[in-house]
Amino acid sequence: MAKGVPRGLVCAVNPADVPPALREQTYSKMDVHGRSFPAELWEETFSHLSRRDLVSVVLVCPEFIGPGQSVLYRVVDLRQDDSNIAATCNADHQSSAALREASWFPPNIFQGCGNLRSLELRGFPYGIYEKHTFQDCILHSCGALQSITLLPTTNLEPLGVLDVQWAWKPELELRLNPKHLYSADALTHIAWTGNINHQSDGQYDRLLNYTFNRLISLEVGSLASSDNITSLNEKVTLFIKRHPLIQHLSMGKEKSSPTFFQLDAQHLDNTVLPNLRSFEGFPEHLVALFQADIPSLVDLHTLSVFSNTENLSDMQVMFSVLHGQQFAQVxxxxxxxYTQALNHQYESHVTFLPQRNLxxxxxxxxxxxxxxxxxxxxxxxxxxxxxxxxxxxxxxxxxxxxxxxxxxxxxxxxxxxxxxxxxxxxxxxxxxxxxxxxxxxxxxxxxxxxxxxxxxxxxxxxxx
Incomplete structure (x- = not known):
């Protein structure tokens, strides 16, 4: 908080209600020997305020508007369910038909965002024609853009890895088109969040056909459904095999359905994952890697294992296979x-023998x-x-x-x-x-x- 700005002004006072004498007194304390503090100093100060307090600061003192807004709008969250946007969408009851047909989130919305560095979309609100407009806008107007994250929704197949510009390099022409040049040689991390509803020849399958020469981290996500699980497991395993630089591999973190990603044993051998240092997945995955005699297992630094059965039988099978082995570097x-819903009904004398033995x-x-x-x-x-x-x-x-x-x-x-x-x-x-x-x-x-x-x-x- 800047010294000399009364705390009450920051949180509660409308600037129109502040007496002129008090406003002059407040502003005068911002000036040292006739020179205002540099904007960088105010930005550093404001960066520690909550968004709500920062809005109040900008409203109270006009001299704070410049540096305050530069911090306030570094991160902008546009939501379709936001009350202001919802009010705009509801205006179709009293507007013309032409206005009702307009998109709530125009595809050229980032046309003037030359300094945009990071963009996250939860869902993709465009049809096939608007999609090309959006891609052209991002490609030609957002020269500083470094990353785009597309988070899937329940009614949207995870897409975007092949339609997303992952990195921007001035010397390369990186198109948002899977059929043209894109940043496959620069991409180091791929992570799928949420549940994957897999369809053959869909976006997920297309991703698995590519090779990313610098890939060091892969998270395949949680599989909810698939129309061809055998083919999918084979493609995932071959994709992993083609990427020897992978250091972190996640085969899933939670059981979303009886179906989950599995490794195809016929494509595993001791040349797979030579640089693996971090692994997370289910007991079946660790067993498959061990039985394939993957040498890098002994070099693991981080290990995450999640039980996929109610009675922990998969864990017990895993330890029967791994008996006598040690991952000393972990x-x-x-x-x-976890075997059932955590609640308050457990008594203090319960020992949880299966968990203890594991x-x-x-x-x-x-x-x-x-x-x-x-x-x-x-x-x-x-x-x-x-x-x-x-x-x-x-x-x-x-x-x-x-x-x-x-x-x-x-x-x-x-x-x-x-x-x-x-x-x-x-x-x-x-x-x-x-x-x-x-x-x-x-x-x-x-x-x-x-x-x-x-x-x-x-x-x-x-x-x-």
Whole structure:
């Protein structure tokens, strides 16, 4: 906050209601020895304000309009369901037929945005004719554009990877047309978010026919449906095989349907993924890579495994195959041993034996794990200890909100007692993080363990 600007003015005062004498006094404090502060200084100050407060600042003081607006409009969010836009759309009840036929989001809307660097579209509001106008506008008017993200909606097949300009280089002509030159040689990351409704010869299949020579990160998304799952799995596996530089591979994070991406074993061999350092997927994926004798598995630094069955049977099968193996380089481990809806009905004496045995197996598989993110049922202090007692190097544990909130006490002494058994067996443990509830803007709760010189837990500091 700029010194000399009364706090009340920032949040509550309409500029028309401010007495002239007070306005003059406020403006005079902005001037030092007859010279105004540089706009860059105000921009740095304003960048720390919330959007709501920044709007108030710009309204209160005319001298703030320039630097304030430059910060205020760095990020613009246009939504079809926004009240202002909705009011405009509803104007068709009292407007002409020609106006009713107009698009709410004209395809040349970015024609004057020469400094636009990043664009994210949730859905694609254009038909085939407007689409070409939009592409031409982006190509010729947005010379500084570096990235476009197209997030699919439920009624839209994920498209855009072949119709999106991923990077802009002045020396290259990068067209938004899959049949012409585009940035295949510059693209390093591909990630599909949301559920994939796959159709043969659709956009997803077309993507899998391309080769991206610098691709180092691939997230294939979560498969919701497919009209030819066998062919799709083969194409995905061959796509992975053609990209030896991949360091991070995600085969899916959650079960969206009984169908999910699988690796085709007949196309896997020990030459696949030689540079793999981070992997996430289901137990079947890890088993397939292990049985293909992929050498880079022993070099993994990050491993995320999500159970895809209600009774954790897929995890048990995985460990029967991996018995005796170790991924000693893994320092970050994420596991999902969720079997039913997390709720408050669990009693404190429940031990969750299947989850405990699997966590012990993970400790044998990844003995040097330092950071663990675990989705588990609500845990009391004794089950919490038994889940993690075998991780000797553990420093940080992260839980979803309900895994830790059900039995968590509120007083400092009770919290110390709650974490004491865990701190006693995990001597390097420093922090336990309870992540905010999903779809909220609440902060995470961070429990920092404070120890004595002998390593005994003396108190727990809470930040939330």
């Amino acid at each position: 320092t970050r481990l994420q596991v999902d041993l 966590m012990i197996a993970f400790a044998d598989l990844c003995p040097n794990a330092i950071h663990i993110s675990a989705r588990l049922p609500p845990l009391h202090r004794d089950p919490l200890r038994s889940m993690f007692k075998s991780f000797a190097s553990l420093e940080t544990i992260s839980f979803p909100h309900l895994s830790l909130s059900v039995h968590m006490p509120t007083t400092p002494e009770e919290q110390r007692q709650f974490f004491s058994p865990l701190a006693e067996c995990c001597r390097n443990l420093r922090q336990i993080i309870r992540r905010r509830p999903e779809y909220t803007h609440l902060p995470d709760s961070v429990y920092t363990l404070r120890r004595s010189s002998l390593g005994e837990l003396v108190r727990v500091d809470v930040q939330q």
